[in-house]
Amino acid sequence: MKWIDATGGKEAKGQSVQIRKNLIKVEGADDLPGILEAIEKFSEDVRRGDYPYFKLGYMSLSTSIAHSGEIEAGKFIQAIARVVRERSSAGLFALEKGMHSEQQIESIQHLMDGALNVKLEKQKTFLSVIGIGDVQTRDWIEFRHTNKGLIIGAFSLERIR
Numbered sequence: 834m835k836w837i838d839a840t841g842g843k844e845a846k847g848q849s850v851q852i853r854k855n856l857i858k859v860e861g862a863d864d865l866p867g868i869l870e871a872i873e874k875f876s877e878d879v880r881r882g883d884y885p886y887f888k889l890g891y892m893s894l895s896t897s898i899a900h901s902g903e904i905e906a907g908k909f910i911q912a913i914a915r916v917v918r919e920r921s922s923a924g925l926f927a928l929e930k931g932m933h934s935e936q937q938i939e940s941i942q943h944l945m946d947g948a949l950n951v952k953l954e955k956q957k958t959f960l961s962v963i964g965i966g967d968v969q970t971r972d973w974i975e976f977r978h979t980n981k982g983l984i985i986g987a988f989s990l991e992r993i994r
Contacts (some may be wrong), residue, residue, distance in 0.1 A: 834855065834861060835855050835856070835857075835875045835878070836855060836856045836857070836870070837856075837857050837858075837859060837868060837871045837875075838856055838858040838859070839859050839860075839861055839864065839868060839896075839897070840860040840861070841860055841861035841862070842858075842866075857871035857875070859871060862893075862896040862897045862901050863896075863897060863899075863901065865875040865897060865898075865901060865905065865906075865909045868897065868909075869909065869912050869913065869916075870890065872913060872916055873916055874921070875887070876916050876920050879922075880920060881919065886921050886922040886923070887920060887922045888915075888922065888923050888924075888925075889917055889922065889923070889925065890924075890925050891913070891924065891925065891926045891927065892927045893927045893928070893929065894910070894926040894928050894941075895927070895928050895929040895932045895933065897909070898910070898933075899932050899933075903940075906937070907941075907944075910926075910941055910944055911944060913926075914944050914945065921950065924945075926941075926945070928941060942963060945964070945966030946964055946965060947962065947963055947966075948962075948963040948964060948965075949961070949962060949963075949965075950962075950963065950989065952959055952973070957975055958975050958976055958977065958978070959973040959974060959975055959976070960973070960975075960976050961973045961974070962984065
């Protein structure tokens with residue numbers, strides 16, 4: 834497991850990228866060039882190693898692109914998507930809807946192979962799948978979560994087929 838620490842702080846000031854064994858520290862969540870450089874570095878390490886691909890979890894993409902312009906954010910997301918695709922890998926990007934315009938969310942979803950949308954309504958949580966191959970429904974499906982997993986509501990009779 835490799836980590837990119839984008840919390841910033843005193844030790845990151847003036848140094849866009851610091852490399853430790855399994856950690857690259859960048860100046861902050863809005864250091865888009867530093868984050869991209871770190872992702873590319875780790876993906877190269879994986880390529881040279883014994884692994885054919887990697888899995889990227891980006892928590893939270895919203896924090897990184899919130900203060901950048903739409904064009905800069907779009908180029909950043911395209912670059913990350915390119916690195917993930919070139920390595921035949923998988924990426925999961927957390928995006929907060931309340932922080933972005935619908936147009937920006939749609940353009941980001943367009944760059945991805947698919948999306949899982951989550952919404953909260955009257956103390957119930959719902960999931961909707963966009964893209965990502967064949968699914969039985971694209972409607973909103975109720976789900977609950979526990980410490981061990983997801984309990985997904987049914988497409989019919991409250992059961993998954």
